[in-house]
Amino acid sequence: MDTKRVITEVLEDLVDKELKQFIWQLCNGVTPDTEPISRAKLQTSDREVVVDCVVTQYSDNAGKIAVQALRNMKQNELAKRLELKLQEVSSVQQPVQEDTRNAPEPMELQPIQADWHRPHSITACSQQFKHTLLTQERxxxxxxxxxxxxxxxxxxxxxxxxxxxxxxxxxxxxxxxxxxxxxxxxxxxxxxxxxxxxxxxxxxxxxxxxxxxxxxxxxxxxxxxxxxxxxxxxxxxxxxxxxxxxxxxxxxxxxxxxxxxxxxxxxxxxxxxxxxxxxxxxxxxxxxxxxxxxxxxHEGGVYVHDSVPESDSWVHREKDFACFxxxxxxxxxxxxxxxxxxxxxxxxxxxxxxxxxxxxxxxxxxxxxxxxxxPHFTQKWKLLPCIERTTLVKTFYLFPGL
CATH class of the missing domain: 3.40.50.1460 (Rossmann fold)
Known part of the structure; x- marks a missing residue:
């Protein structure tokens, strides 16, 4: 299974002490609403066994749980790398149509974490991706x-x-x-x-x-x-x-x-x-x-009377309209x-x-x-950046690293 493989590959970068911290996270609940894994199942230093336990316990949420565990350990660079690898796995799998109205937000669109730090490096573009674009959409x-x-x-x-x-x-x-x-x-x-x-x-x-x-x-x-x-x-x-x-x-x-x-x-x-x-x-x-x-x-938010049930009554002053x-x-x-x-x-x-x-x-x-x-911006304090006065007539790719 690809999810198991990519999680295992990322965990290979943890030294033994860090792997023990990762296991501790799993045994104590990665988040308040996450069911812990039994300590008896995780009495091991074998990364593949640990990953098997994570996938068995959390099924489709295994990758997300592993990412959050790494974040809890302040292993932000590994967490980001795992996110990207999981996205690549997801992109090649056959999509399944389902009701997504209450589905969790995609990892790549989640807000920055409180402990965010600038990445150590920028993800490089592949030669194949650049060549394909320049050939097909020149x-x-x-x-x-x-x-x-x-x-x-x-x-x-x-x-x-x-x-x-x-x-x-x-x-x-x-x-x-x-x-x-x-x-x-x-x-x-x-x-x-x-x-x-x-x-x-x-x-x-x-x-x-x-x-x-x-x-x-x-x-x-x-x-x-x-x-x-x-x-x-x-x-x-x-x-x-x-x-x-x-x-x-x-x-x-x-x-x-x-x-x-x-x-x-x-x-x-x-x-x-x-x-x-x-x-x-x-x-x-x-x-x-x-x-x-x-x-x-203006603080950026306006109060909406008789708002839709279960929605935030404070909403962005402008939103969903099509220099940065x-x-x-x-x-x-x-x-x-x-x-x-x-x-x-x-x-x-x-x-x-x-x-x-x-x-x-x-x-x-x-x-x-x-x-x-x-989540930093609640009630009347809202922040939404604005794309405006844009007149690009072609698509602009940065091709980092090439």
Missing amino acids: NDIYLPTSRSQRKGSALLITNIEFDNPEYNRYGADKDEENMEWLLTALGYSVEKHRNLSGNEINRAVVNFSKRSEHRASDSTFVVIMSHGDRIDNRGATFCHFTKDVNRDFILGVHYHPFQNPKDVYFVDDTFTHLNSENCPALIDKPKIILIQACRGK MSTLPGVVAYRSEVDGSYFISYIVDEFSTSAHKHDIMKLFSKVVSRMAND
């Missing part, structure tokens, strides 16, 4: 400029420390570290800036658009992370831009609502600086823009002061484990799906 895919992995430059701007200490973005250094790691792992040369004013952000994007390296590149990323807000025609949070409507802006590090209210950078200027007129070197090449910033003061931004217009973005922004963590996690088989729009949609169900 006219529908953005083609790499070289036979190796994607080639291009990336701009990473992170504002962490502000003149007003109340605005300091504790934990954002983790976002910077994680995004630099991801972009580098994807093959991009990263130009990094920290703690810029609004004018300095604008200058950095303009200068980046003029880089000669873009002529030989096949794509680019621009990532901007700071505080932000939004002006809209229903009334702006900041009244200093009354002539502008429906515009997202990023706060510079010298921003102050009264003393320096115009230290901002408008997000839509990024599209202007990188468009065909101002950056002809990137014509016909994907330009991916990621923005981690608030877009207003960390939150919806008018809604606050959330960040852990220890681990960084949830949006960035999900991007790093999803790209690291799925970019080898999915195009970028699929990766974005998977991030949205996972964050929609994140």
Whole structure:
């Protein structure tokens, strides 16, 4: 049985002490609602016997239980590897039609665990997968400029420390570290800036658009992370831009609502600086823009009266509507002061484990799906990232590792 094989293969990486910890998990119940396995059955150091017991006890849930046991042991990398292997097994099995309304959420769409850490490596794309795509769908895919992995430059701007200490973005250094790691792992040369004013952000994007390296590149990323807000025609949070409507802006590090209210950078200027007129070197090449910033003061949830039985009365302000931004217009973005922004963590996690088989729009949609169900956000506090102003005319695969 393939499930037994892949679980056994992963457990081979546990030393004897760690295997005993794994067995302890099984004997004491991996989760509160999981029936423990009898200690008498697990008096062994034979991994195949242990796996036989897991499959016999938990049947179709054996893989999920094994993954959770590894997570409980803080073996997050092994847990993720087992998840991926189980998904591969599942993908080649004949699907069975059944009532799935109450089925558990697929493992690949589950929220990030509380003990999440950045993966040690990115899953590489297979040569066969890339060759098949470039052969069968060549006219529908953005083609790499070289036979190796994607080639291009990336701009990473992170504002962490502000003149007003109340605005300091504790934990954002983790976002910077994680995004630099991801972009580098994807093959991009990263130009990094920290703690810029609004004018300095604008200058950095303009200068980046003029880089000669873009002529030989096949794509680019621009990532901007700071505080932000939004002006809209229903009334702006900041009244200093009354002539502008429906515009997202990023706060510079010298921003102050009264003393320096115009230290901002408008997000839509990024599209202007990188468009065909101002950056002809990137014509016909994907330009991916990621923005981690608030877009207003709304908590993100609204209370629905007479809601459907057994549903959450607090729902996302907008959902199920067909640049990638960390939150919806008018809604606050959330960040852990220890681990960084949830949006960035999900991007790093999803790209690291799925970019080898999915195009970028699929990766974005998977991030949205996972964050929609994140238990950190309950009642009126909701966080849902937003795919918008997207004009890709072909499918963009990153082909990591090739």
